[in-house]
Amino acid sequence: MLADVAARIAAAARLAQREPADVTLVAVSKTHPAERIAPLIAAGQRVFGENRVQEAQAKWPALRAAHPAVALHLVGRLQSNKAGDAVRLFDCIHSLDRLSLVSALAGAMDRAGRQVPCFVQVDIGEEAQKGGCAIAGLPLLLAEARAAGIPLAGLMCVPPLAVEPAPYFALLARLADDNGLAGLSMGMSGDFETAVTLGATHVRVGSALFGARG
Ligand SMILES: *Cc1c(COP(=O)(O)O)cnc(C)c1O
Numbered sequence: 296m297l298a299d300v301a302a303r304i305a306a307a308a309r310l311a312q313r314e315p316a317d318v319t320l321v322a323v324s325k326t327h328p329a330e331r332i333a334p335l336i337a338a339g340q341r342v343f344g345e346n347r348v349q350e351a352q353a354k355w356p357a358l359r360a361a362h363p364a365v366a367l368h369l370v371g372r373l374q375s376n377k378a379g380d381a382v383r384l385f386d387c388i389h390s391l392d393r394l395s396l397v398s399a400l401a402g403a404m405d406r407a408g409r410q411v412p413c414f415v416q417v418d419i420g421e422e423a424q425k426g427g428c429a430i431a432g433l434p435l436l437l438a439e440a441r442a443a444g445i446p447l448a449g450l451m452c453v454p455p456l457a458v459e460p461a462p463y464f465a466l467l468a469r470l471a472d473d474n475g476l477a478g479l480s481m482g483m484s485g486d487f488e489t490a491v492t493l494g495a496t497h498v499r500v501g502s503a504l505f506g507a508r509g
Contacts, residue, residue: 296504297322297338300487304498307491318491321368321480323501325350326508329358335504336362344389344499346371348380355384370451370480370499372426375399382407389451389480389499392416392428394439401443412448414480414497415440417470419463420455427452430470437474449478449496460486464493 305315323344324332332343332354341364345351348369355367366386373381373390378399381388391400391413404410415436418427428436440447450471454463464481471479482490484503491498502508 296506297335297340300500300503303488304491307488311492311494313491313494318495319497321370321497321499322504323370323483323499324354324505325371325501327505329354331505332358336365342366342368344368344370344501348373348377348384351384352380368497368499378403379406382409382411385411387412387414387448389414389497390416390426391440391445392418392426392436394436397436397439397443397445401440401445404445410444410446412446413440414448414451414478416451416453417467419452419467422455425453433470433474437476447476449476449480450474451480451497453483454481454486461489461493464490464495468494 304318304320308315308318319342321342321344322335322340325346343365359365368387368389369381369385370389373396375395382403388411416427417433418425418429450467452463452467454460467481468479478496479494480497480499482495482498484500487498487500
């Protein structure tokens, strides 16, 4: 399934006259045990995503020790009191979405002596329960993150379920452009090709790689 997903990403990139290599596949391994993850590493996959700090702490230290070239991204909501753990464990955070997390992450990065690039998650469909910064609050959040020295990777979104995602991806791309950000973390198993045609630099794909979650 990895080869199939990679081929679909490459085809979507070519359709949009983009380089397939400019799209990073983040294999979202949440809920799946190390035995399911190891075969993907063996097949060449190098970037993985988890949505919970505690689950990642249980699964990944051993996998990372065995496979130092693998990068681990946090794609789920982050509580401020887990910022220190997240900064030590992850190579990239896709869910910076509020001012309180800016100070928590900046402090954690200082203490750990480790700069972890962050995507700012935008509440693109105005669904507060999903997390993400309101579009109107984005300029302030970006300014505060920049002032705090957090390396910004770009913008991230999870569009509303069961509606055409393209307008939301296009809006996220415009917001990133307006704010001088290059990275776009958007697209999941059901819509990653659409996201790639609209500029995604990182697609977060779980079930299309691992099968349905139990
Ligand atoms: C689980 C998850 C994904 C992957 O979802 P699939 O539909 O299984 O591809 C992507 N992004 C986030 C934030 C997730 O929590």
